[in-house]
Amino acid sequence: MDWDHLLNEATRHLQEYLRINTTNPPGNEIEGANFFEKIFSTESIPFQVFEPSPGRGSILATLKGNGKKKPILFLNHIDVVPVEKERWAVDPFAGIIEEGYLYGRGALDDKSMGIIEMMALLILKRENVHLKRDILFFAGADEETGGKCGIQWALENISSLGESEYALNEGGYVILNEDGVADRYEISTGQKVVFQLQLKAKGTSGHASMPHSDNPNVKLIHGLEEVTKWETPYNILPMVKEFFTRMAPKQPPGDRKFFEDIEKGLSNPPFSAKLMSHPIYNAMVRDTISLTILQGGSKVNVIPSESSAALDCRLIPGSSKENFLKEIKKRLGDEIEVEGKMEGKSIPPSSLNTDFFQAIQKFASRNDPGCPVVPLLLPGATDSRFLREKGITTYDFCPFRLPEKEVLRVHGHDERISLKNLEFGMRMLVEVIKEAAT
């Protein structure tokens, strides 16, 4: 395969795609869908464009297999988040290349993913690879503001998507260490469950010169102190246990045995204190509570009659919301009202014991021998929850090799991707599909 030639082609396509401004809002993703439409039609790959509301376009392309196995879905999104143009060193919508990097809003999130997924379909078609499964490509609208007219709409209205066995979506990366060597392949296979609560304390207003015992601010902070110092119990999912086991060889010798058996590790107070000081590890092993909004009073010499707060909690899938809420209420005391604000569904993580996951592992061990492939329980929420809810085994993984500081450019300034990564990404997708679909 002529990778130099393919990289040139992918680079040209990504430059053109980055020049289409799909900042959401308003999105205007139809232009991105039309961009893919032109390419798929030149390559004679069947596709359909959808526009559930004006300008909010998505496109589905299908590379046919013989139907012996169920489809694999390549998912990506067309829209991007806004830019602060004056903070960028280059024009974020010009597709500029400098020193081996292509710059632009969407260069990482998520237009590069769209391009390598499209290129994988083109390569498999041109090579006439005989597939046992259909490979579906879906570039959707509206990921950045909730997915209502993107993937959510699509899963309700395009029946072929729901027939997929597997989906690959944005998420983890191949994380490089400071020497540029692959440290781990991070693949998110599940996510925490959003559970947001609104709290209200009522009291008696009055002049601040005469303090009394019915001050809502005081009631609220006392309750919140009890809630925020609650050390929620550990709840280790099998995939999280697997994550720590796979990370074990990378740890300093003294920590290795604790990573290998994380339940035992967490029962060792010095080790668990050290581990829990990492916010991501902490979030993977327990329900979490963040106090995010605190409101009460508007004038320094007036005791208000009401004050309020909001808690953003993220639960381990399968954790009991009822028990969690009961404990929160107990800690807040009787005088504080608690109301649900937003409640996500508890969706079990995707299995690691699949031929698709194994294909990724095989690629990793060929390409980066000894580098662990680790399943992440994502603290935040992505579109993958809608896919998993439909029964599609979903992996969040962008096949790009990035040092951790480069990942911070997602939604940041001077977002960019190295051209080397475009080649790596295409190669990985093609090899993985050949492994899992032929």
Ligand SMILES: [Zn+2]
């Ligand atoms: Zn994204």
